[in-house]
Amino acid sequence: MSVPDSPTHLSGMRARNLVLVLDAIDRHQPVTRARLAELTGLTKTTVSAQVTQLSALGVVADAEPVKDGGRGRPGAPVSVAPGPVAALGLEVNGHYLAACVADLTRAVRVRRVLVRDNLGAAPAETIDALGRLAREVVSEAAEAGLRPVGAVAALPGVVDQTTGTVSAPNLGWHEQSVAGLLRAALPAGIPLVGVDNEANLAALGELWFGAGADFGDYIQVSGETGIGAGIVVSGELFRGAHGSAGEIGHVVVDPNGPPCQCGGHGCLEQVAGQAVLMRAAGLDDTAADDDPVAGLLRLLDAGDARAHAAVERAGHGLGTALVAAVNLLDPDTVVLSGVHAALAPWLIPHAASALEHGGSRIRGGSPAIRTSGLARGAAVLGAAGLVVARVFADPLGLAA
Amino acid sequence: MSVPDSPTHLSGMRARNLVLVLDAIDRHQPVTRARLAELTGLTKTTVSAQVTQLSALGVVADAEPVKDGGRGRPGAPVSVAPGPVAALGLEVNGHYLAACVADLTRAVRVRRVLVRDNLGAAPAETIDALGRLAREVVSEAAEAGLRPVGAVAALPGVVDQTTGTVSAPNLGWHEQSVAGLLRAALPAGIPLVGVDNEANLAALGELWFGAGADFGDYIQVSGETGIGAGIVVSGELFRGAHGSAGEIGHVVVDPNGPPCQCGGHGCLEQVAGQAVLMRAAGLDDTAADDDPVAGLLRLLDAGDARAHAAVERAGHGLGTALVAAVNLLDPDTVVLSGVHAALAPWLIPHAASALEHGGSRIRGGSPAIRTSGLARGAAVLGAAGLVVARVFADPLGLAA
Numbered sequence: 001m002s003v004p005d006s007p008t009h010l011s012g013m014r015a016r017n018l019v020l021v022l023d024a025i026d027r028h029q030p031v032t033r034a035r036l037a038e039l040t041g042l043t044k045t046t047v048s049a050q051v052t053q054l055s056a057l058g059v060v061a062d063a064e065p066v067k068d069g070g071r072g073r074p075g076a077p078v079s080v081a082p083g084p085v086a087a088l089g090l091e092v093n094g095h096y097l098a099a100c101v102a103d104l105t106r107a108v109r110v111r112r113v114l115v116r117d118n119l120g121a122a123p124a125e126t127i128d129a130l131g132r133l134a135r136e137v138v139s140e141a142a143e144a145g146l147r148p149v150g151a152v153a154a155l156p157g158v159v160d161q162t163t164g165t166v167s168a169p170n171l172g173w174h175e176q177s178v179a180g181l182l183r184a185a186l187p188a189g190i191p192l193v194g195v196d197n198e199a200n201l202a203a204l205g206e207l208w209f210g211a212g213a214d215f216g217d218y219i220q221v222s223g224e225t226g227i228g229a230g231i232v233v234s235g236e237l238f239r240g241a242h243g244s245a246g247e248i249g250h251v252v253v254d255p256n257g258p259p260c261q262c263g264g265h266g267c268l269e270q271v272a273g274q275a276v277l278m279r280a281a282g283l284d285d286t287a288a289d290d291d292p293v294a295g296l297l298r299l300l301d302a303g304d305a306r307a308h309a310a311v312e313r314a315g316h317g318l319g320t321a322l323v324a325a326v327n328l329l330d331p332d333t334v335v336l337s338g339v340h341a342a343l344a345p346w347l348i349p350h351a352a353s354a355l356e357h358g359g360s361r362i363r364g365g366s367p368a369i370r371t372s373g374l375a376r377g378a379a380v381l382g383a384a385g386l387v388v389a390r391v392f393a394d395p396l397g398l399a400a
Numbered sequence: 401m402s403v404p405d406s407p408t409h410l411s412g413m414r415a416r417n418l419v420l421v422l423d424a425i426d427r428h429q430p431v432t433r434a435r436l437a438e439l440t441g442l443t444k445t446t447v448s449a450q451v452t453q454l455s456a457l458g459v460v461a462d463a464e465p466v467k468d469g470g471r472g473r474p475g476a477p478v479s480v481a482p483g484p485v486a487a488l489g490l491e492v493n494g495h496y497l498a499a500c501v502a503d504l505t506r507a508v509r510v511r512r513v514l515v516r517d518n519l520g521a522a523p524a525e526t527i528d529a530l531g532r533l534a535r536e537v538v539s540e541a542a543e544a545g546l547r548p549v550g551a552v553a554a555l556p557g558v559v560d561q562t563t564g565t566v567s568a569p570n571l572g573w574h575e576q577s578v579a580g581l582l583r584a585a586l587p588a589g590i591p592l593v594g595v596d597n598e599a600n601l602a603a604l605g606e607l608w609f610g611a612g613a614d615f616g617d618y619i620q621v622s623g624e625t626g627i628g629a630g631i632v633v634s635g636e637l638f639r640g641a642h643g644s645a646g647e648i649g650h651v652v653v654d655p656n657g658p659p660c661q662c663g664g665h666g667c668l669e670q671v672a673g674q675a676v677l678m679r680a681a682g683l684d685d686t687a688a689d690d691d692p693v694a695g696l697l698r699l700l701d702a703g704d705a706r707a708h709a710a711v712e713r714a715g716h717g718l719g720t721a722l723v724a725a726v727n728l729l730d731p732d733t734v735v736l737s738g739v740h741a742a743l744a745p746w747l748i749p750h751a752a753s754a755l756e757h758g759g760s761r762i763r764g765g766s767p768a769i770r771t772s773g774l775a776r777g778a779a780v781l782g783a784a785g786l787v788v789a790r791v792f793a794d795p796l797g798l799a800a
Binding site: 157158160167169175216217229231233238239240241242243244245246247248249250251252253254255261262263264265267320321323324325327328329330331332356357358359360361362363364 | 558629662665723725732756760763
């Protein structure tokens with residue numbers, strides 16, 4: 001329908017232009033106003049007005065003048081501002097809590113991990129502890145002049161985006177409402193802008209803070225006590241119809257295998273999850289430990305037969321699940337994060353062999369299996385990154 | 401970069417407007433020029449010029465005048481033209497060849513199936529026979545005033561869209577170049593606009609000619625001698641990084657199962673593919689038969705224990721592969737087509753039970769398993785539909 005240029009219509013157009021200019025600054029920074037006009041097709045006057053507004057919001061700032069390729073006088077470039085506007089990322093894991101503050105340039109400015117056994121703890125208690133950790137990092141960030149304008153929390157379970165409930169059997173959470181608890185626990189003045197699955201946010205963490213941009217389309221397997229995957233297609237997260245795509249932990253890898261909390265038998269989690277792996281190697285997984293796989297790595301280094309058998313079984317199961325994922329999704333790359341990244345040198349040969357035997361003759365090869373350099377920190381970074389993405393998508397909404 | 405209104409720029413803009421107007425006609429037909437101007441935001445003069453051009457191309461035509469909701473004088477509506485511009489769909493299956501001509505309203509106007517054993521036949525011979533069938537339907541379509549402006553072929557294998565080669569182990573084709581053979585076999589004047597996987601085109605056939613629009617995001621399993629799946633997300637086919645997404649036939653459902661031509665063991669195809677199913681039920685799958693599953697259906701109706709055991713095993717395997725597909729992709733609906741559609745009443749209970757046991761407690765339920773009403777005709781319709789989509793995306797390119 002054609003609409004006259006009413007004030008409402010104009011303000012919608014201005015908001016869209018603001019996003020357009022901010023996106024161009026993010027991609028091409030440092031960038032002059034003249035170049036921004038070329039990139040966006042907007043007039044220089046419009047660009048200048050938008051830059052002024054973004055500057056007032058604390059989202060962009062003047063950068064050092066740069067020579068324009070030697071072709072003339074130095075321009076007056078702008079960049080995304082490394083403050084005061086910032087993002088708060090939070091994570092609940094079975095064995096730790098994490099919080100970080102990143103600025104809009106996606107630099108991680110403050111980060112804390114609290115080792116804590118959350119398996120079976122009451123949700124309210126766990127989220128209270130997460131809130132205390134959040135207040136610590138926010139207060140530390142304030143000293144650096146940073147003001148988080150929103151928070152996203154990563155949880156190790158299926159997050160139903162319609163009802164806002166979380167099912168995380170490994171934590172003992174069943175259709176748990178979390179938004180209210182999180183809002184109450186967050187430092188004053190920081191809105192909760194999202195709750196998402198740990199594996200989804202780990203894949204986005206890799207995309208924004210790690211090597212994800214070089215991986216093409218990728219499946220990132222996040223191995224913890226539970227196992228999930230984040231699926232990145234054309235630089236975006238593939239979420240499925242109800243937000244629960246990527247549940248690779250419940251792909252059946254051994255139909256005669258042990259029962260799983262999901263109702264199935266022989267799910268990947270029951271073969272390659274952290275707790276199962278540790279027990280199979282003869283180790284105790286219940287004690288909260290700063291690095292729960294350190295003991296397993298020591299046994300592997302020492303050539304312990306039981307540890308090697310456990311890892312071989314896990315690697316083979318992982319490869320079998322990857323056969324399903326690769327045949328169904330056809331990615332460029334498979335990325336391992338979480339405990340599987342720590343165990344990569346031992347796991348990958350077994351997983352790659354199983355993957356190579358499954359359908360690769362038809363596909364003409366198998367995707368490379370890579371390791372996340374962010375290891376266990378990917379999800380909390382992805383959570384902060386999602387806040388940054390929200391600021392870029394709606395600077396007037398969050399940053400103001 | 402801002403570009404002056406050069407003639408090239410203007411012609412690009414006109415081509416975009418032409419697509420915009422045609423798309424609005426397709427969605428809202430019959431529709432008046434005045435309403436088209438509202439829908440597209442273009443001026444009435446521009447819309448009239450575009451409609452005149454589309455009319456000259458044979459792509460749209462005047463429809464019966466309709467009263468505009470009683471609000472005034474009758475408008476002068478246009479609709480997509482049911483001719484002369486048309487689309488040729490082709491399909492090679494292990495047991496038959498198919499060809500059809502559809503018009504741009506997606507009405508199937510001519511359709512022929514030739515029962516023929518293509519398993520192990522030389523590719524050139526098979527494609528020659530397909531060419532003869534194509535000439536028959538094109539000549540029959542010409543009598544109805546239809547002129548196919550392009551052809552798409554559905555093949556039962558992995559189509560590498562970069563190299564244009566097809567690997568279809570069940571046909572005995574290995575990295576076979578097919579474009580040249582197809583071009584030589586096609587009736588004169590009909591360009592080959594695409595070659596695609598049978599399962600992908602079956603899913604698109606369901607979307608455009610069947611009930612796909614009601615299925616939300618869906619995975620359509622195409623059961624033949626091989627088994628593939630087409631993945632439809634937000635009304636578009638999900639193809640993966642190299643065009644081979646949806647290879648559900650090589651998801652491992654029984655790690656100790658029989659070897660598969662793909663290099664794996666216990667792939668879904670080895671448990672639920674047509675040839676395996678027939679043999680397990682004690683039937684001969686080698687004879688080309690007008691309806692190869694008719695014999696199996698008779699045995700099932702008669703309560704034959706061996707036939708029921710074969711279908712139970714296939715259904716359970718299908719359900720196990722669907723656990724992987726549903727956990728990874730999170731669709732609204734699973735659709736069965738091909739032989740699995742014919743066997744649906746016997747297969748679905750077993751498949752649904754296996755699916756229900758795999759991860760459904762975490763997901764909060766399982767997607768419905770539906771049956772394609774197009775059964776074995778879906779892929780050839782999807783092939784014709786892809787030509788129609790190409791005409792709508794570039795009316796000046798194909799229809800002219």
